Amino acid sequence: MQQRFVPQKSVLALSIATLFAGTPLLAQSQDSTATVVVTGTRVANRTALDTASPVDIISADTLKTTGSTELNQALSVALPSLNFPRPTLTDGTDTVRPATLRGMAPDQSLVLVNSKRRHTSSLVNLNGSIGRGSAAVDLNTVPSAIVKSIEVLRDGAAAQYGSDAISGVVNVRLRTDRTGGEGTITYGAHISEYDLLNAAPPAGATWTGPNSRKRTDGQTTTVSAWKGLPLGETGYITIAAEYKDQNHTERSGYDMRQLYAKVNGAYDPRELTINRFDAWYGDPEMQQKTVFVNVGNNLSGDVKVYGWSSYQLRDARSAGYFRMPQDSRNVQSIYPNGFLPIIAPTVEDFSAAAGMTWALGDWDLDTSLVYGQNGMNYDVQNTLNASIGPASKTNFDAGGFSYNQLVYNLTGVRKFDVGGLASPLNVAVGTEARREGYELHAGEPDSWRNGGVILPSGVPAASGAQVFPGFRPANASHKSRTAIGVFVDVEANITDKLLASAAIREEHYNDFGNNLSGKLAGRYDFTKNFALRGAVQNGFRAPSLQQQSFTSTSTNFVNGIPYEITTFTPNDPVAVALGAKPLKAEKSTNFSLGAVMRFAPVSLTVDAYRINVRDRIVLSENLLSTAVRNYIVSQGFIGVGGGRFFINGVDTKTEGVDIVASMPWNAGAAGRFDFTLAGNFNHTDVTKVPTTAQLAALNPAPVLFDRVNVLTLEKGQPKNKITASVNWKLNQWGVTARATRYGEVLSPGTTEAFDFTLKAKTIVDLEARYAFTRQFSLAVGADNLFDQYSETLPPALNTTSNTPFSNYTPFGNNGRYVYARANYSF
Template identity: 65%
Template sequence: MHRRHILLAAASAAGLLTAAAPAAAQTGDSEVTELVVTGTRAAGRTALDTAVPVDVISQDSLNRVGVTEVNQALSVALPSFNFPRPGLADGTDTIRPATLRGLAPDQTLVLVNSKRRHSASLVNVNGTIGRGSSAVDLNTIPSAMVQSIEVLRDGASAQYGSDAIAGVLNLRLREASSGGNLTATYGARVTDVSTLVQAPPTGANWTVADKAKYDRTDGETINLSGWVGLPLGADGFLTLAGEYLDQKKTIRTAPDWRQQYPLVNGAFDPREASFDRYNAWFGEPDLEQYSLFANAGYNLSDTTKLYGWASYQNRDSTSAGFFRRALDDRNVIQIYPDGFLPLINPEVEDISGAVGLTWKLGEWDMDTSLVYGSNRMDFTIRDTLNRSIGPTSKTVFDAGGFKYEQAVFNFSGVRTYDVGLATPLNVAAGVEVRREGYEIFAGEPDSYRNGGVLLNGAPTPSGAQVFPGFRPANEVDKHRTSVGAYLDLEANLTEQLLMSAAVRAEHYSDFGETVTGKLALRYDVNDNFAIRGSVQNGFRAPSLQQQFFTATSTNFINGVPFDITTFPATDPVAAALGAKPLDAEESLNFAVGIVYREGPFNLTIDAYRIDVDDRIVLSENLTQANVRAFLQAQGFIGVGGGRFFINGVDTETWGVDIIANYRLVTDTLGTYGFTVGANFNNTDVTRVPQTAQLAALNPAPILFDRVNILTFEEGTPESKLNASVDWSLGAFGATLRATRYGRVLSPGTTPTQDLVLTPKTVVDVEARWNVTEKIRLSVGADNVFDEYPTKTPPALNTTSNTPFSNYAPFGRSGRYVYGRVSVNF
């Protein structure tokens, strides 16, 4: 979408929403009153009083969707937040990335109780949204423990440090010393699937055209969650929460039209006619996880409080790779006479803990804390084989994995000074010390080695099919330290003009120093209308995962074995190709907006521009013949090329966010809460990386191709519109919600392979009945009209495994029907 279209759309939407204000003013005087702590360190501000846009997603909102993931709940509540659900993407099927304002998943900072949350150990290296990023896995936190989520839709590196380029998510934990809840949810996908398939080869004695459409009920999900508040001594609380999730897989493949078996005396094998052509698995993973979370606080005195939390999650997930047919050279017919579907089975263990103290030091409100988190991912590859070992190959392999850990120490203080301004000057200052570690550990030898078994006299691929294990040569154990200090000022310069300013300096042990600053202003024209804006520079430090991830597979090119590796940028091979140690991404953010409120109606419109320089991306796979020859001339014998992370992509992102809320109370028809939201977003890639070494080759390899450029520019919706109404009357209530996802491009290597995903609207509905004061029954359906993304034509789905694009912003699983029982005590 061009910028002028963004502005025209925003102006039109704003006009329509503002026109509703007079009618809204006739019915009452309620407005948002919840105090926020994100984006401001001044006490007593509501979401509509801040100098920058902050959304508050309540616990009730999180509970009114069928799918219980935090990421999914945010995606339906926030127009600028997207959560695609890719499949056939290795570990990314298990830890899926989300995006804010169309930027990378790791360009949004995640906090828990205003403290930095650790990221996942996984770095996304497949062709999905978020390729090359490693982000926080929000689904490690049970929704029962979340009291609310504050979303700062503005850059905040000067306030919070690295990663806060697109914005900040702050999950505020439940604090309760009494009461509790138990909730059980059961749901399933009840859907009609329609795909496009190709005709079978001429002369085949089977048909698939009539199987392009089918009914399916799958994805059965059981979710058991609960929390309990307990007193801790005379003046404290201990809140415990737990969640168990058992989710069965969904399969959204097209029937496989391809020949499956070798010819028999020049004719098709009779088994072709009886073969089950739904042989692939493209959809939601099989998943079983349990999560535990504890949050506690204790008042040692009137001015001193001890606080802390701890969490543990174990997630066992299984997803698939592409089907290997019986006649595939990667198959061993003695092991899998009908072909095989290799399965990727990661086990994720996530741990966190925090302890902190707040106290009074003169006029200062002090806070110090130590927070630790770790995320470990172990890969088991099942129903597969190592082709190079032959008929004696195992079918289950330990492929190794990786681990990320983070420890953060904070020491900060806040106080006010009366300096003659309209309000006292709020001063916040603090230091943060962060220690990070990243580790890759190898799998068993059979998961990566070459056993030497030939096929027709030629060598065969090494390692476990679909996911070769990590080798001892891939093992790393790296750490780094960063130290940051910030100063944050906020005050009303006049009764109408609010000023907020921040500056932050950080030193990283691996790449050096960075300084960021932010200035935000808000002018209240009157009690109903305000103008706000901000300008700032920001940064995102390269993650340890991006700096040190490495994996190797052996490919045979014309019968010659070559190691193809994802190299760290500091590896000698990557350096020979022009790679340099990774540096921080840098951003410049501008925003301007308005706040309008009158009685029960409020409206915010915020336009933004985010320029990011030196974005860190994963290069293309550089395996061309001239690259191999160049590397061999440099003394790297047997290295067939590979890829590496590199700075060098510059982008410009423009957009507008619009949020409107209106509450209507009637005497006989109940209470209604209306919300309308819209995001219009556009990104342009203005520079791509290159190295002198590769540019000198003829032809020069491309480091960042059109698929990745167009993924940045058009891989997320150009617009997203949300509208919802919550209704309650006595013991009954209901929610109706519609989300329109704008045009998305699923790019190909050439323009003829591009697939345009046309705009789609997904409607959700839920009905609730409070049987008693303590028992609530709910039934509902997400995607009640069973909407699917644009079908992928057979020319772009040559395996029949992927009839829908991974770029679809709402997934491709169809209607989800659920029932829920909730008991309070």
């Protein structure tokens, strides 16, 4: 397979060399107007309504009209096709939450900064939430203060940009200001009330819980600023900084369980005095410091240099499940009233880029080198290692991991006058080389070892730090890989009415081989007011180093015998014995057809799509049955009790339609109104699940990818999302009102009896602004004004009381958020 595309690769490389050698090169001009699009096209003057594929442009002002300063959250309310679920009790995913586009996986969307590939988070999401098994870009590492605009290409673009661009591309364009600046202070808190469905207390117990609960929490202060500085006569240095201090939110239920042993047959009096809201279900505590610098300058003539750099330090604290006083995982001399273990990751993110554009004859050349690194280290607090007993520590260093990426690009763009065409043929050719690295390091020994304590029941106590056992030396790894790609991209108006574009790209990865992607797109303008557009393409997503290299181990005792339960790498001998194979790229075919309509002053776009993905990479179920354990022993692996691993083999078909309508209205003395109505309607079918011959031969045969994960892909995100918004401005006053309807979502259970449907909900956001001077303005508002929650889970689905709401809720489970924001421009 690896040699299949070598001739094609040679043809591409030869074509690029011939084009560069045969003709001199010239720089492409840049249009600074807000409507010019650079994502999905390499033609200099395309606008949002003139492209062959749908592109949304989100301005910095639009991002401000929400109480949240998180970029992912701001985008999710601006774009119906983008969803940002906020799960909790999911370890590191509480701190680094991924977004999804068009109902696809978080790692199937490509994120760019200034049209250059952004590095992903080092975290691979492992727990039961949207995006399980993926390692995605953390957009919240980019402060909103540095953002000029964000372009979202709602179409596959692997042939143009390479791996990951299956469902679309998010391109963050940075500020390029030479002068001016702005400082912003935002403060807000959740002021909310939610319903409870309490289980019955144990027989004979006298405690009862409330039916509802009021909370004021999640107080968040964000201080941000940006400043533009001149660099020479034409250059710029734009600096942005942000500090965020966020308290946690807590939406637990009332714990009806018996927490203490009975005394002489009677309930312990402490049962009536202990705080039974003993969980921490909600957003994490967080302190975050970010600095971002963007630089550019004209050196001489057509030679320009540019670059940027960013640094973020994020300290977070989230919780696991409450350990009751009598829990065998507790040491009562340390925690007589039980304990709530805290996961406290520290995330450090860095990026730097340098590039240059210049003209050579009729060509415009752009070369750049971009480096990014993301690391995550876990401290586990307010916990213990029960196997060590009363001598156990209560805080542990559990280890962590890091990911880095170095990308070199060289692109050339020029126009050719071709006879018979209505416009010059725009040709872009280029190459990209990428090196990626992944490292996992172990925690301190007490975070993972077994200290040998035997419980009164005669069973050994659990190993490692409760809630998050540390990574072991055997888990440590240091992996890297390289990828090289070449592409050709052409675009032209065949006639005055017909626009056509084509792209082809080949990539070679040293760990799994080659991939060839192509795209054909077109647009036909029947009139100035009506056009049809469409595209067909194939794409791919390379297996991430995180999926290939992540591993962790914990010890479970079965009848007093210790067994190692491991998340195996796909090439681990145990995983291979269970049928694992080296990961290969996911493959996709994308089809889209849309219409663009202008009925002045209304503009309307409707775009339908189908995305077929083959061999999606997923994380298998935990394979822990007796049959699995016996099979592993029969293969010569002693003491291994099972585990899970990443595997190709899920095929999906996603179909949907995006609709966007907008209308500006100048009402004279009543002010200016901007109306937007947008919707995404989406459905996914899982058409194939993975199997292995080794596991299929067992009796009973374990399921590699069960109904919960299948239904999560099919129904775990809203089947539709509709947003209606209006911005009003009159003199110093401004108001933004927005209503977002999230369609029905299924919170799947292990059997149909435990499935729980989350009904459609409409969330209303409202913000009012007043400019006291040209420089100073104040805004007050409320996100989720009417304090909406999804349905409260019944006791049968919330047996611990820790989780009264489903993690599949698409708009979070924190309720109303009230905020104020002050802006000062200078």
